[in-house]
Amino acid sequence: MDRIKLVRFLCGVGFLLVLASNIWTISRWNENRGVYDDICYLRQAHLFKQFGFDGLNTDIKRDDDHYLVDKLKAIGFPDWNDPARIPCHPWKPETSKYVMQYPPGTGFMLALFPEGFQVIALYALANVTIFGFALLGLSRAREPASLTLAAVFGFAALYLMINPTKASYSVAPTMMVCALAGYLTAKLFTDAPRHRFVLIPLVGLLIGISINFRLPNLFLAAGYCLYLAGAFVLARNKDTFLQGATFGVSCLIGMLPTLVANAINAGSPFATTYGPDGALPPGLDAGIIWRYFIDVQFILLALAAAWTAWLWQVNQRSARQVALLVAANLAANLVFFLSYPIFTPYYIFPIDMLSLWTLLFAMLELRGQAAWPQPAVNETVWI
Numbered sequence: 001m002d003r004i005k006l007v008r009f010l011c012g013v014g015f016l017l018v019l020a021s022n023i024w025t026i027s028r029w030n031e032n033r034g035v036y037d038d039i040c041y042l043r044q045a046h047l048f049k050q051f052g053f054d055g056l057n058t059d060i061k062r063d064d065d066h067y068l069v070d071k072l073k074a075i076g077f078p079d080w081n082d083p084a085r086i087p088c089h090p091w092k093p094e095t096s097k098y099v100m101q102y103p104p105g106t107g108f109m110l111a112l113f114p115e116g117f118q119v120i121a122l123y124a125l126a127n128v129t130i131f132g133f134a135l136l137g138l139s140r141a142r143e144p145a146s147l148t149l150a151a152v153f154g155f156a157a158l159y160l161m162i163n164p165t166k167a168s169y170s171v172a173p174t175m176m177v178c179a180l181a182g183y184l185t186a187k188l189f190t191d192a193p194r195h196r197f198v199l200i201p202l203v204g205l206l207i208g209i210s211i212n213f214r215l216p217n218l219f220l221a222a223g224y225c226l227y228l229a230g231a232f233v234l235a236r237n238k239d240t241f242l243q244g245a246t247f248g249v250s251c252l253i254g255m256l257p258t259l260v261a262n263a264i265n266a267g268s269p270f271a272t273t274y275g276p277d278g279a280l281p282p283g284l285d286a287g288i289i290w291r292y293f294i295d296v297q298f299i300l301l302a303l304a305a306a307w308t309a310w311l312w313q314v315n316q317r318s319a320r321q322v323a324l325l326v327a328a329n330l331a332a333n334l335v336f337f338l339s340y341p342i343f344t345p346y347y348i349f350p351i352d353m354l355s356l357w358t359l360l361f362a363m364l365e366l367r368g369q370a371a372w373p374q375p376a377v378n379e380t381v382w383i
Helices: 003-026 036-056 065-074 105-111 118-140 144-159 171-190 193-211 215-235 238-254 256-266 286-293 296-313 317-339 347-367
Strands: none
Touching: 003 118, 003 144, 003 317, 036 065, 036 118, 036 256, 105 118, 105 171, 105 193, 105 256, 118 144, 118 347, 144 317, 144 347, 171 193, 171 317, 171 347, 193 215, 193 238, 193 286, 215 238, 215 317, 215 347, 238 286, 286 296, 286 317, 296 317, 296 347, 317 347
């Protein structure tokens, strides 16, 4: 066994130990930790178990078995019998219903597992998935520098699957989608051009699916839309038009469950189920910006930005294509979240990880190539 294979094997064992530690920690979690969001996600899961796909209708009147009421009583919520005060269930005058504000994807994922074991199973699945992508990164590393980077990134990605991932049940499934979307995005620029008409709709579908877990995941599509629109404006040909169109259509297909849920609960596919507290106007707040600035998720974003800048310096077409897309996505998400007047420890975590997974797999593929060709001076960097 040569040195690279030995180091790869030892790192894989290290990943496995971190995974085992994470699952041991997760196995001791309690689903009833008294967080309002948790109760609402679990209620969505219960509706799916009780009514099947008709569980998309989250009318509070459907709590005929007192699942929600019992959850609220268990945490000592004083107004459990007042629909107007029940958490995360705003009144929608369009449908004359109190409905759940969150999209249905997280509840659907939880519903795949037995009640009482849903959160533990979902987080265990998410951790195993990230473990698999970390191993995939190791397998793509062909020389010491790439192997070191893949190892460090893999350990960090697994560590982050406890904090801040546990802050919201919606983050766990989002992390799985971000890892796969990042891998496919890298392949979009490093594989043969003939694969693009398969990879682009797959990435669009994944981004659309992620919106079903967290509505702000819609902004994960921003960089792709900007990039593909720019490609069409510069090239003005059928291929770039079809690439953008297939991405957009695939994204809409992926988010179809949320659109249907919006139509049922809010009266229109494009009407929000959020109440006034969730649909806040943008505005810069120095306190919010500072909290992001000192938080680990902003450190990850800064690392992604620096990595993107480094990749742009590589005199290779694919590297610059990846850098352009990631930079556009980082900028669009940063503008939104820094202007949103609420801070959480996970809001920009999805764009951090989508960007970092994309950069990792792109760099591993590019460094694994035998030679990096020099592009012509006037060569476009668009698809």
